[in-house]
Amino acid sequence: MKLKSLILLGVMILVLGMTSIAFGWSLEEAAKPYAGVTLRFITETTPPSYWVEEVVPEFEKATGIKVIVERQAHPHLEEKALMDFASKTGIYDVFNFDYSWTGKYVKAGYIEPFEQYMDNPALVNPDNALDDFYPRMWEGTMWDGKAYGYPFDSVIQYLFWNKAVYDKYGVAGPPKKPDEWMDTMQKLNHPPELYGTGMMAKRHLSVVCEWLCILWAFQGEFYDDNYNVKFNDENGVKATEFYKKMAEFAPPGVTTWTWDDVSTALQQGTVAQSVQWDENYGSMENPEESRVVGQMRYAPVPSYGDPVSHYGGSSLGIPTSSKNKEAAFLFIQWATSQDIQLRGVGHGSSPTRMSVYGVQELRDKFPSFAATDEAAASTGWRPRIPEWDDMVETLALEINSVIAGAKDVKSALDTSAAKVEELLKTGGYK
Amino acid sequence: MEKNKTKTIIAIIIIGIILVVNVMPFLWLILTSLKTRLDIFAIPPKFFFHPTAKNFISAFTKRHFLPMFYNSLIISASTTLLSLAVGTLGAYSLARFKLFGDKHISFWILSTRMFPSIVLVIPFFIMATRWGLHDTRSLLVIVYTTFNLPFVVWIMRSFFEDIPSDLEKAAMVDGYSRWDAFWRVILPLSAPGLVTTAILCFIFSWNEFLFANVLTAAMAKTVPVGIRGLVTSRAIEWGEIAAVATLQVIPVLVFTFAVQKYIIRGLTLGAVKG
């Protein structure tokens, strides 16, 4: 009898304890042990980062945890991050990592698996619905079945086109197929005030991303399921010739442009359209910076097959060298929460939650929302293997050389293809 | 006489052109530091505008440049002192005495000055990460000594060779020890050399970028790295870059003005007397 009641008592206490934790969770309470800590957040120079920096004082006020936001552009983001991780100096506590880097950082042991934090009732906010994240974006944080971060920004690349400019020249938009697209570029090209298209053709990750969209639009493939390189086949050559021709209708200097420069050009109305990351929708509508408020429209990249878009999203993770991992987790949870993402719409936030994209008001106000929502399910992924960096290195060089007029398409593609084949072989994929 | 006059006029014109070409970029930098964002992005470029101190203020309040200036100052001063202390002694030894293998030693010291920094950056980075020295000021002090020390040796040697050795002999006859002869007689006489060398070492360290970029992160970051860090593609903050760059160059200008007389000698490692 006594044993039974003891067990019952124990179970009751356990249940009460757990429910009290569940009901009693608040950010302030959870952060108490970490008050006074300073977190350093290294991130890309993307609109969502600017938004987070704007609202960070709220987090600091609620928790007493100070957050320093350090922004770096590609590739300096990795330059600084890897310097810290490799030296285990522990400078950075929160790391904004691209989904294509997940494998690389996990394998090198530089980022923390999130299980231990997601299982910790003291840290986890029970209102934080993890299934609210787009499945594809959630997948981007995972490697080998484990999650290493929370999706932070939804960056999908598709076509930004300026309806006012299209209307002005009597061109119907948006183009649905590449040949139509080239046609619009030609018709809308009136240098030097207006150019038919922008390009992010710098010898940089940017040129590879944009080129991938065109490759897929021509139904080309990077490599097939057996890791046979395919991008230098017929479709790849056609796609790259198309990409090269685009430069005829683009402003001077596109060989030094990354997505940031494209954003500026779209904002200033210097280009009629451009392939661009959806997170820049906010800056198009910002009256302080943009001359094209209300004019931008969004569509998939014109394609001969299925609609094409390119995923470039990133997540927030915790470096293994960080000295404030729990506090970092609290920050990450807060920064990717529904509240912060929702309020940030139009201020730079690029939400990764389906619920935010479902808000009708926002869909009406921001035409890109519908486009992103649709694209999110089928968006194209680039390779996530660690060897991707070296592949980018050769592709960026070769494609940039083609656009700059220094190389012809076939030899550039073949050179890269040979290097990629080699990388796949030494990496053990073939 | 006439030939000389025309030559002088041509010379003045040429000096004038050189001055304009050399100073213009810096002048443009100063102007930019005083412009608002709209003025900076103006096409065509504006020469007349309403100046603002906003860039300077935000550089220190928003971008936290004060600790970086402090770091640059401490590091440059420390490496200069260290290099000067050790190198001057070595220079005196090479200048005055015949040593076994001194030609080879001299050449070796000179060769370290010719070392490409990029060769040393990689091992220093790996070593620093393994020994926990990454992002510390002491590390940079040691690393900068790799080029400051040989520099000190070569220049001070040239200055010491200019001082007649009879002076030491006279001093020693008067009862001075070798060390005292050096410390109390020769060293004060080589003061211009010491000052020049100190200033040049300081300038090299103050301006250094590659090592600082790789070996510092947050705590020991120096001004050159901080300036480069303001280049974050999205609408580069040229105003702030110009403001900090202007401030960074001013001490160098002042120092150069001070040691102007010996600077050519310094920069040619003592070979050419300016």
Next chain:
Amino acid sequence: MSLKKLSVFQRFGFWISSTETKFKWALLLPTIILLAIITVYPTIYAFNLSLSDYNLARAADTLKGYIGLDNFRNILKDPTFWSSLRTTITFTVVVVVVEFFLGLCIALILQGTVTGSRIVRTFILLPMIMAPIVVGLTWTYLYQSEFGLVTFILRKLHLMSYATAPLADITSALPALMVVDIWQWTPFLIMVLLAGLEALPTAPYEAARIDKASPFLVFRKITLPLLQPVILIVLVLRIMDAIRVFDIVYALTEGGPGEATDVLSMFIYRNAFYLWGIGKASAISFILLYIIMIVSVILVNLLSRAKQTV
């Protein structure tokens, strides 16, 4: 008096010479030891790294560790390495030649005339005392495609079209970079050559004037040979610095567009800190070191021979 001194020295001759030895080595050893530790050790360390496939972005178990001379073999087979080497050589030759000729001509003209007050000299030296990274960023700003001052002037002079920008065009990027280096270092050559010219003895020139020799002959037979040591010093310094150039490349182009400005230092940096191939980058840096050693030995030999003939 002097006899007394001599005998004093002679009497204590042996004792002095041994303390002299101790003294001179005591002064020199700290320099040698310190320098050895901070340069020799890292160099050996770097060589070790160059024999491995160490990569900071890969997991330790995917790396092979020691791979012998494989890095060197692969680099010598890599066309991007050779193109980088060509770019570096082109850059070095052009900037040094231009800086030298400009410097010499201007120094000859300024010789014997007023060189200006201290302030003037300081501002003439301004480009080379500015931090190279600041010089690089300033010129990036001047070359900027939309609002850059230099781009604007070039376009007004019809030297550059509106369809391109100095740093974006594959044919103009390297020249644009060279202009920055020439802007930075020509003052150095002017000042050094000027100092050298003004230190020349007047006797040979007097003799030439009496013999009514032509200015060209004077230049070729008197000035040039007498100036040789100074010329060589300045060429050695400039060539060494030009081969190693980094800061301005990093600020202006990071090696692009394409491979147009991919000098060796930038190539190494990219391999080390963007691609994290530490082993490979170390190997390339050793090749660069080897090149510099060869060049410096050749030049220093020329220098010492020139010193002897004068």
